[in-house]
Amino acid sequence: MTLTHQVKYIAFNALKSLFPEIDINSDMITVNQTKPDFVGDYTIVLFPFVKLLKQKPDILGKNIGNYIIENTTLFQNYTIVSGFLNLTVKDDYWHRFLAKHFNDENYGLIAKIDCRIMVEYSSPNTNKPLHFGHLRNNFLGASVSEILKAAGNDVIKANLVNDRGIHICKSMIAWMRYANGATPIATGIKGDHLVGDYYVLFNDVYKKEVAQLIEAGKPEKTAEKEAPIMQEAQELLRKWEAGDVEVRNLWHTMNGWVYEGFTKSYNRLGITFDKMYYESETYLLGKKIIEEGLNKGILFKKEDGSVWVDLKEDGFDEKLLLRGDGTSVYITQDLGTAKLKYDEFNISQSIYVIADEQNYHISILKLILKKLGEPCAEGIYHLSYGMVELPTGKMKSREGTVVDADDMVDEMIALAKEQTETAGKTEGFTPKELADLYETIGLGALKFYLLRVDPKKKMIFNPKESIDLHGFTATFIQYAHARICSILKKENIPLSLDSNQFANFKPTLPIEKLEKEIISLLEQYPNILAESAKEFNPSTICNYCFLLAQTFNSFYDIHSISKAENEEKKQLRLMIIIMTATTLKNGMNLLGIKVPNKM
RNA sequence: GGUUCGGUAGCUCAGCUGGAUAGAGCAUCAGCCUUCUAAGCUGGGGGUCAUUGGUUCGAAUCCAAUCCGGAUCACCA
Secondary structure, eight states, X not given: OXXXXXXXXXXXXXXXXXXXXXXXXXXXOOEEEOOTTSSOSEEEEOHHHHHHHTOXXXXXXXXXXXXXXXXXXXXXXXXXXXXXXXXXXXXXXXXXXXXXXXXXXXXXXXXXXXXXXXXXXXXXXXXXXXXXXXXXXXXXXXXXXXXXXXXXXXXXXXXXEBOOSHHHHHHHHHHHHHSTTOOHHHHXXXXXXXXXXXXXXXXXXXXXXXXXXXXXXOOHHHHHHHOHHHHHHHHHHHHHHHTOHHHHHHHHHHHHHHXXXXXXXXXXXXXXXXEEEEHHHHTTHHHHHHHHHHHTTSSEEOTXXXXXXXXXXXXXXXXXXXXXXXXXXXXXXXXXXXHHHHHHHOOSEEEEXXXXXXXXXXHHHHHHHHHTTOGGGTTEEEEEEOOEEETTEEOBGGGTBOOBHHHHHHHHHXXXXXXXXXXXXXTTOOHHHHHHHHHHHHHHHHHHHHHSSOTTSOEEOOTTSOOOSSSSSHHHHHHHHHHHHHHHHHTTOOSSOSSOTTTTOOOOSOOOHHHHHHHHHHHHHHHHHHHHHHHTOTHHHXXXXXXXXXXXXXXXXXXXXXXXXXXXXXXXXXXXXXXXXHHHHHHHHHTTOOOOSOO
């Protein structure tokens, strides 16, 4: 049980014992950490009880304070400041906490619970390379997966690849028309980029063709439908659905190029999956569910044969589930895949990491499954995140106004290199070590930049301003970790201790302010992890790691570790920094960010 | 228009189960390397927490209305 819980529990018992005749709810008790300007570690807010118990805050505080001091062992004393009861925890508690956990690699991990969760993220289209916005999705999904694992869940990381449909046919038709057989090998262009180039080209040509038709007197809507390249793309889709061998071969080839490219990107980003779904394999699954729904009378058919669901009672409109010609729409496939996931893995929760532009879609998906009586509906949770925008507005692959993910990674690594060299910190590294370091710093900065903001908020990224390596960044945290490692190396202490090197630690001296601040932060790590998991929010971890690193830096500045005032202080501080390093490392790992031992 | 998310320092963001004087980073100004890594530390300036009203001992936080901005309401995915 962490301190916050303990204090609340103690306060509750104190009130119950002091006022047995009055019904007190534990929800009424507010326990906070004491603000830095006041003496104390934890604060109980007295106001809620003043009226109820008919005692003035000062008297009430004294009664509770005295009771707690006399009947529990956690606190050494208390003060009352205008309605706040500030309690100071005994140094002994902090000492024992530290001695118990400082070399525990698994500190903070929550015991296994019987809960299997699937996290679907990334879910790329195979017609274009990843851009900056996709990075937010990938980092979020990967990080939330790790956080949920640390919180005791069994997590399956899934990727549903959008590998079929009209958008794929668009890049195919442009390639057929204009590429002269170009391949990634022949051109030296990464496969996903090559295919993406033809997707952009399709839209250029399409726009021109539409313009020509409009000039020839066609209305805009007609022109959009009749543009030859669009008609060819649709013809391609029909052939694809009919299983035309040539079309399928080309589709297979071009998707293969894209996968090669994606694999390179994923490897570099450190993004992995436990299960791949391909829409081309799942897109027919929804039809069966819909048929059953029709038979049960939950869905209805219009004269043209299209199938609909009526959601008016739930505040929505009617929604099409199957076209008149029997082909599936976007949500048809999702219905099937949702059920498939549930049946295959017996998951109790299914998380979709998808941008907030699809809020409506996912809420309807869940609602329809519920109406159809599918048990998979209950566990569906949309981890909705804000889009990454440029100062000029949304990124659009069609128009080529995107910040490319691969380019961004290159730039960040180059920036890390440049700044390391400028700072003159390249000595003592082999070239391989330096290359690794630049990647650790560059990628770390990128991930942290995208994860440090609350997921549901949209972000504006200005490509002209490079991502900082100072202040609230991964670099700052990595630097704190490297500093600690440097001290430990000089002291000849391994990062992970097997035997308890400080077993005979018998502290007598009072803990100093910054020493206590760090220990207290470390003590809160399990709470932070639990909160982050509950909210599916990695930014909580970002904030925590930064605060811990920041506090360490202040501590480091005024307290010498190697040359501490005496042996006891040296031991204490070594324990503090060992645990700090471990916690920083574990926290950053939850974000998918590595920490170097030297930088 | 319906639904929905957001509006906190010049900029980017924390804080939002109501609690003490609203916090970080960047930028800016002033200090700190003979001492464990200055990618760091210390301090200053910078705020009508969109607006108005309500609930409360107490509101950035909860409620209502209004203003501003985004997303969405496709036989696109």
